[in-house]
Amino acid sequence: MPRTAPHMPLKLAEAAFEQFATEGFANVNLDQIAVHAGVTKGAIYCHYKSKHELILAACMHYYRLYQVKVHGLIASVPDPLDRLRKVLELSIYNCVIDKKNRVFTTEIFALSLQHIDVRSGWAQFYDTVRELFIGLVTTAKLAGQLQIEDPRSAVDMMLSAIEGIKLRATFEPHISDPVEQQNLVQGLLKILGYTEGSSADVMQKS
Amino acid sequence: MPRTAPHMPLKLAEAAFEQFATEGFANVNLDQIAVHAGVTKGAIYCHYKSKHELILAACMHYYRLYQVKVHGLIASVPDPLDRLRKVLELSIYNCVIDKKNRVFTTEIFALSLQHIDVRSGWAQFYDTVRELFIGLVTTAKLAGQLQIEDPRSAVDMMLSAIEGIKLRATFEPHISDPVEQQNLVQGLLKILGYTEGSSADVMQKS
DNA sequence: AATATACAATACTTGCCAGTATCTTATTAT
């Protein structure tokens, strides 16, 4: 048997992600990616059979990264509402502060319009995120920390807002302020039925 | 003096919009646009000095169209809450049902990441939309139809949600259902402080 | 009618970049 390079696909996907997330899919050529991975274009074609496949690999890499981050966070926070808030903070960070993630996902949206495989990849990823949030919200609701009738539709609206916030971050840099961050998280929690002050005992007032 | 063709720039911008909104900026070449405008590529360069300028013109065309539609709607509905609801319905229609608008704006977002002129064009447009909504919400609030403290931040969150809904529409076709439409409008109104039922007299209950 | 000039058509150049063909090198099983 000859030598093998099992790390190369990942290494190339990482390098591709970095480049794509900085300059966009259309503005990056395979030579650039190759240079950043410390190889030449020919080597890329040993592991991926087209630029498109490399793009898909970069997407998968991004999805994995997000999952790892989120589940690490969830495992470390016991209280349901705290956990929800932490995940929201992470999501906002991912979308707003971390420019690479923001650019990369925005590019994915545009590419999804034309390529069904990119689209279904994102759809699958997004489903896991949605279910994750529905779980978090339901748990917090059962703990009496949220006043919400339909967690599913609330989560859908909240996730829409996050995506929209991501887009706005491109045009409104002030969104990156730490203070603004907290306001955004607060606004998202509000969509999820969090009422400021003594949380769950608002209903009893009337 | 020679002949003149004052309608050509608009005609080309319209044709460009149509093509870009169908296939995306990167997948449309100037020959295609020329054919759809009933001219040849050479003619385009009489009116625009690059593809990029034509893209900007297509953007401006889109912005104008939206403004015309919205202001036509506003003028025809007297009640503040009704007016707000109608504008929201139009916005959802624009973002979700009207695929061309959805595709075109998504492409703008991606292009904005790299091109400052595209970005500032959108930012300017978005500002007018934001101010419009703030006006609508404030009017409805003063009329006692909305329970909202800070119209500005509520509108920001609501507009984020709309943008996010637009993105989701690419991945979740069921959003196009008429029923779902109304749910979305209802959810957006909720963000703006609309409490279902007898609207403005909720406070008095406690 | 003549002519100046903007509009438009045609044909061409140029550069970029995905993908390929071919050659080299390193590794491992025998």
Next chain:
DNA sequence: ATAATAAGATACTGGCAAGTATTGTATATT
């Protein structure tokens, strides 16, 4: 050691599309 083969380097091809040079044509002023 050596044959077999995967990984990688280098150099090339081919196609696409933006932009340009040139030529043609219609119109408005004189």
